[in-house]
Amino acid sequence: xxxxxxxxxxxxxxxxxxxxxxxxxxxxxxxxxxxxxxxxxxxxxxxxxxxxxxxxxxxxxxxxxxxxxxxxxxxxxxxxxxxxxxxxxxxxxxxxxxxxxxxxxxxxxxxxxxx
Amino acid sequence: xxxxxxxxxxxxxxxxxxxxxxxxxxxxxxxxxxxxxxxxxxxxxxxxxxxxxxxxxxxxxxxxxxxxxxxxxxxxxxxxxxxxxxxxxxxxxxxxxxxxxxxxxxxxxxx
Numbered sequence: 539x540x541x542x543x544x545x546x547x548x549x550x551x552x553x554x555x556x557x558x559x560x561x562x563x564x565x566x567x568x569x570x571x572x573x574x575x576x577x578x579x580x581x582x583x584x585x586x587x588x589x590x591x592x593x594x595x596x597x598x599x600x601x602x603x604x605x606x607x608x609x610x611x612x613x614x615x616x617x618x619x620x621x622x623x624x625x626x627x628x629x630x631x632x633x634x635x636x637x638x639x640x641x642x643x644x645x646x647x648x649x650x651x652x653x
Numbered sequence: 654x655x656x657x658x659x660x661x662x663x664x665x666x667x668x669x670x671x672x673x674x675x676x677x678x679x680x681x682x683x684x685x686x687x688x689x690x691x692x693x694x695x696x697x698x699x700x701x702x703x704x705x706x707x708x709x710x711x712x713x714x715x716x717x718x719x720x721x722x723x724x725x726x727x728x729x730x731x732x733x734x735x736x737x738x739x740x741x742x743x744x745x746x747x748x749x750x751x752x753x754x755x756x757x758x759x760x761x762x763x764x
Contacts, residue, residue, distance in 0.1 A: 594750075
């Protein structure tokens with residue numbers, strides 16, 4: 539059973555370009571979470587999605603950031619018009635479709651560098 | 654979710670037990686205690702969680718005080734590969750599931 543997969547592992551963008559980060563959850567998991575880790579800082583929750591639904595986006599910046607988890611295919615975190623401050627590691631996690639004290643399984647992350 | 658307090662760093666000799674403390678004095682009755690670790694910028698790794706009873710798995714043991722205001726993660730025989738940042742997190746089991754990471758404890762296992 540493959541773990542959480544993220545791609546690309548490294549992404550370089552120039553200011554103003556768009557960044558698309560993909561996350562494939564573990565098989566059988568229908569809950570996906572995105573976290574961001576700025577350089578030398580801790581992990582910050584961004585958004586929680588279930589299939590075709592955003593459940594909690596309280597950690598998402600109000601502008602330029604969006605996330606989706608379609609019925610088919612991976613979850614996508616999209617950053618429009620990137621700025622240097624978006625440079626960070628973006629981690630995706632998934633958990634099973636059961637409620638209550640479930641652990642989250644994290645992917646290896648995507649390192650975004652904005653030039 | 655309740656706030657947690659952890660020491661910023663700890664050292665441990667290889668082969669000895671590592672005991673990592675966490676204070677969560679405002680924990681509510683329906684909040685679990687979770688431990689994760691992050692090894693050198695890899696994705697965080699789940700270690701263990703518990704509600705009020707002590708828990709043990711193949712990685713570690715979790716000791717929760719009777720009043721649940723603090724807990725200790727025990728790595729019984731630390732190895733160099735256990736060097737990581739360890740995060741203690743408390744959260745309600747029925748909430749949206751987001752994990753709120755603090756600064757954690759940087760554990761350095763030394764030969």
